[in-house]
Amino acid sequence: xxxxxxxxxxxxxxxxxxxxxxxxxxxxxxxxxxxxxxxxxxxxxxxxxxxxxxxxxxxxxxxxxxxxxxxxxxxxxxxxxxxxxxxxxxxxxxxxxxxxxxxxxxxxxxxxxxxxxxxxxxxxxxxxxxxxxxxxxxxxxxxxxxxxxxxxxxxxxxxxxxxxxxxxxxxxxxxxxxxxxxxxxxxxxxxxxxxxxxxxxxxxxxxxxxxxxxxxxxxxxxxxxxxxxxxxxxxxxxxxxxxxxxxxxxxxxxxxxxxxxxxxxxxxxxxxxxxxxxxxxxxxxxxxxxxxxxxxxxxxxxxxxxxxxxxxxxxxxxxxxxxxxxxxxxxxxxxxxxxxxxxxxxxxxxxxxxxxxxxxxxxxxxxxxxxxxxxxxxxxxxxxxxxxxx
Amino acid sequence: xxxxxxxxxxxxxxxxxxxxxxxxxxxxxxxxxxxxxxxxxxxxxxxxxxxxxxxxxxxxxxxxxxxxxxxxxxxxxxxxxxxxxxxxxxxxxxxxxxxxxxxxxxxxxxxxxxxxxxxxxxxxxxxxxxxxxxxxxxxxxxxxxxxxxxxxxxxxxxxxxxxxxxxxxxxxxxxxxxxxxxxxxxxxxxxxxxxxxxxxxxxxxxxxxxxxxxxxxxxxxxxxxxxxxxxxxxxxxxxxxxxxxxxxxxxxxxxxxxxxxxxxxxxxxxxxxxxxxxxxxxxxxxxxxxxxxxxxxxxxxxxxxxxxxxxxxxxxxxxxxxxxxxxxxxxxxxxxxxxxxxxxxxxxxxxxxxxxxxxxxxxxxxxxxxxxxxxxxxxxxxxxxxxxxx
Numbered sequence: 073x074x075x076x077x078x079x080x081x082x083x084x085x086x087x088x089x090x091x092x093x094x095x096x097x098x099x100x101x102x103x104x105x106x107x108x109x110x111x112x113x114x115x116x117x118x119x120x121x122x123x124x125x126x127x128x129x130x131x132x133x134x135x136x137x138x139x140x141x142x143x144x145x146x147x148x149x150x151x152x153x154x155x156x157x158x159x160x161x162x163x164x165x166x167x168x169x170x171x172x173x174x175x176x177x178x179x180x181x182x183x184x185x186x187x188x189x190x191x192x193x194x195x196x197x198x199x200x201x202x203x204x205x206x207x208x209x210x211x212x213x214x215x216x217x218x219x220x221x222x223x224x225x226x227x228x229x230x231x232x233x234x235x236x237x238x239x240x241x242x243x244x245x246x247x248x249x250x251x252x253x254x255x256x257x258x259x260x261x262x263x264x265x266x267x268x269x270x271x272x273x274x275x276x277x278x279x280x281x282x283x284x285x286x287x288x289x290x291x292x293x294x295x296x297x298x299x300x301x302x303x304x305x306x307x308x309x310x311x312x313x314x315x316x317x318x319x320x321x322x323x324x325x326x327x328x329x330x331x332x333x334x335x336x337x338x339x340x341x342x343x344x345x346x347x348x349x350x351x352x353x354x355x356x357x358x359x360x361x362x363x364x365x366x367x368x369x370x371x372x373x374x375x376x377x378x379x380x381x382x383x384x385x386x387x388x389x390x391x392x393x394x395x396x397x398x399x400x401x402x403x404x405x406x407x408x409x410x411x412x413x414x415x416x417x418x419x420x421x422x423x424x425x426x427x428x429x430x431x432x433x434x435x436x437x438x439x440x441x442x443x444x445x446x447x448x449x450x451x452x453x454x455x456x457x458x459x460x461x462x
Numbered sequence: 463x464x465x466x467x468x469x470x471x472x473x474x475x476x477x478x479x480x481x482x483x484x485x486x487x488x489x490x491x492x493x494x495x496x497x498x499x500x501x502x503x504x505x506x507x508x509x510x511x512x513x514x515x516x517x518x519x520x521x522x523x524x525x526x527x528x529x530x531x532x533x534x535x536x537x538x539x540x541x542x543x544x545x546x547x548x549x550x551x552x553x554x555x556x557x558x559x560x561x562x563x564x565x566x567x568x569x570x571x572x573x574x575x576x577x578x579x580x581x582x583x584x585x586x587x588x589x590x591x592x593x594x595x596x597x598x599x600x601x602x603x604x605x606x607x608x609x610x611x612x613x614x615x616x617x618x619x620x621x622x623x624x625x626x627x628x629x630x631x632x633x634x635x636x637x638x639x640x641x642x643x644x645x646x647x648x649x650x651x652x653x654x655x656x657x658x659x660x661x662x663x664x665x666x667x668x669x670x671x672x673x674x675x676x677x678x679x680x681x682x683x684x685x686x687x688x689x690x691x692x693x694x695x696x697x698x699x700x701x702x703x704x705x706x707x708x709x710x711x712x713x714x715x716x717x718x719x720x721x722x723x724x725x726x727x728x729x730x731x732x733x734x735x736x737x738x739x740x741x742x743x744x745x746x747x748x749x750x751x752x753x754x755x756x757x758x759x760x761x762x763x764x765x766x767x768x769x770x771x772x773x774x775x776x777x778x779x780x781x782x783x784x785x786x787x788x789x790x791x792x793x794x795x796x797x798x799x800x801x802x803x804x805x806x807x808x809x810x811x812x813x814x815x816x817x818x819x820x821x822x823x824x825x826x827x828x829x830x831x832x833x834x835x836x837x838x839x840x841x842x843x844x845x846x847x848x849x850x851x852x
Contacts, residue, residue: 091798091799091802091804092795092798092799092804093799093804094806095804095805095806096697096805096806096809097806098809098810099790100786100790100805116802120798120801120802121773121794121798121801125773125774125794128774128790129774129776129794129795130776134776135792135794135795135798136795137482137790138790139794230563291801310789383511383515383518384515384518386519386520386524396488396490400489400490400527401527402519402525402527403524404511404515404519405482405519405525405527406508406586407479408482408511408525409483410480410484411510411511412481412506412510414481414482414483414485415485415486415805415808415809416485416486416487416488416808417804419486419488419805420488
């Protein structure tokens with residue numbers, strides 16, 4: 073995938089840099105880890121420090137000191153899951169900031185403008201997310217780990233899913249029109265400072281868990297026409313098999329010469345399983361969030377580092393791993409840092425988990441090239457798939 | 463200064479790794495910054511994870527993944543400033559853990575044994591600290607910055623200072639006897655696992671701000687005889703000129719072929735001024751603690767990064783600085799990270815502040831070699847000394 077800030081090898085995983093930083097690590101760490109692209113959250117950056125300020129500071133890349141590609145979401149997901157109040161109508165989403173309660177209106181056009189001012193390499197359209205039930209912890213919906221699959225099913229009626237899908241399609245058209253206006257006739261929008269004229273725009277397929285709605289959403293979104301397409305509205309509490317089925321249904325209907333991006337997924341085995349179903353691009357807070365909560369993702373399964381059994385365990389967290397953390401530190405030390413609450417615990421755990429994700433993607437790419445992807449997939453399933461924590 | 467884990471160029475500054483980690487940075491960061499020695503806090507490591515556990519994990523160096531020299535304090539300072547309860551008598555210090563209220567007895571011998579099990583390169587003797595008044599925030603006493611010098615004077619009566627000095631001298635003798643026992647006849651103390659047979663032991667000069675008491679403490683401590691000597695009981699709230707005077711009085715009375723260590727000091731100009739008075743070794747939490755509080759120490763003076771004036775300031779924090787933070791990030795970005803509470807703020811600020819301290823020591827060493835130390839001292843005084851924050 074080629075962007076104004078360089079090439080991204082796909083399938084790729086994007087570490088999440090919510091507020092202009094991937095939590096607990098530095099840009100230098102990310103470069104060392106081989107991250108080729110990161111994700112920034114428009115909702116957070118819009119509220120603080122603001123897209124206008126970032127534009128005056130030469131755009132998001134310069135502002136955060138990251139010269140490789142950046143994808144920004146539209147802000148919609150956080151409006152739906154994080155804002156203090158939200159009201160959706162055809163115009164857009166009216167919401168109150170979770171920081172100071174201030175009132176904001178996010179429209180499809182405004183989401184385009186904000187991302188134009190951020191200057192990301194890939195901008196996402198505003199869509200209506202019906203996944204996370206209001207008031208739910210948005211983070212929980214990302215992780216299947218340790219949760220009872222039956223418990224986390226979100227019941228979304230077909231009506232709600234249809235309305236959201238149709239509204240998203242209308243919004244997609246408005247967003248595209250605005251994007252093309254800024255691209256073709258920037259002088260007509262003097263209020264927007266376009267920081268990255270080569271910015272691509274991705275459309276998003278909605279439709280919940282209904283294959284018919286998904287097909288319809290694909291048709292409507294392809295009709296609008298974007299540089300590439302994402303699958304939204306998954307990993308929001310539905311059973312993992314349902315998620316896989318929706319991906320298997322939707323991905324092949326998207327152009328195979330464009331990257332297909334599965335938003336907000338997932339567990340390490342989700343990466344492998346969804347690549348098998350045609351996905352090229354992933355993002356998820358799981359590796360960094362779980363790191364801060366003391367969960368290491370390893371080739372032998374997830375590991376709760378605070379477990380007393382590691383108190384004197386001088387082995388590296390993952391003996392098969394070549395990351396900085398595993399090459400230099402023991403389970404005993406990482407447990408100690410976590411138990412006493414040292415920030416360095418978050419850093420070392422995050423370095424490992426991000427490495428594990430990026431290394432998984434490297435292995436997937438290699439396996440595809442060498443024709444051994446199905447073998448890798450079986451191995452991964454046996455050694456990792458949702459087994460109890462070690 | 464030569465230690466079992468390598469040579470330390472003096473004068474040197476030791477970043478403080480309280481609980482087995484210098485807060486917010488990794489060992490790799492510290493190595494990159496050129497740190498040649500760090501300090502570990504015996505009080506914290508004794509309580510968690512415990513010196514016996516660290517010994518079973520092959521000693522502090524292996525446990526924390528740091529192969530360069532480590533100095534450990536005796537734990538006394540934290541008992542006096544941090545413990546939930548403390549009672550001092552001739553035997554030692556009885557205290558309750560600030561973590562779980564458990565009861566502990568720290569004697570001069572026990573402080574030796576704990577540090578023997580940690581395996582640091584330099585162990586400090588247990589002394590009686592009368593500096594910080596009970597219940598005071600131990601951190602505040604470290605920083606002169608922004609405080610009214612008059613306000614922070616601690617009044618310690620000559621009697622209290624004499625009793626503490628005399629008790630420290632007796633404790634020094636007991637500590638030395640125990641150290642030599644472990645060194646010469648380790649079999650006689652099978653309950654202690656000696657992790658570093660080459661460990662040095664430093665005595666500590668006490669005596670408050672009374673030159674007579676300081677002279678007496680020097681005599682008593684030299685009589686006991688240690689590998690080298692430290693000046694304790696300063697930077698605990700006394701006016702900075704008094705601190706300088708005590709250093710000027712005490713340092714020349716210590717052997718000039720051994721490093722002289724000024725404990726717990728201080729501000730950047732304190733480093734220069736105390737080197738001028740004969741000091742070779744420093745430690746202080748100030749660079750890392752102030753970093754976490756958003757204060758950058760720069761060649762132009764201290765900088766409060768959260769200041770609104772930096773919101774769109776794309777200059778590096780310190781244009782004369784060559785650290786990672788200053789080479790890659792702007793004041794605007796660091797302010798943003800600090801304001802939104804990203805951990806990366808603590809990391810980037812700490813990298814800068816530690817670099818500033820270590821670089822100051824490098825400049826001091828160079829100036830000494832080239833005979834330009836007095837010039838450096840004047841410059842430093844003009845550009846840094848206690849001026850208002852920028």
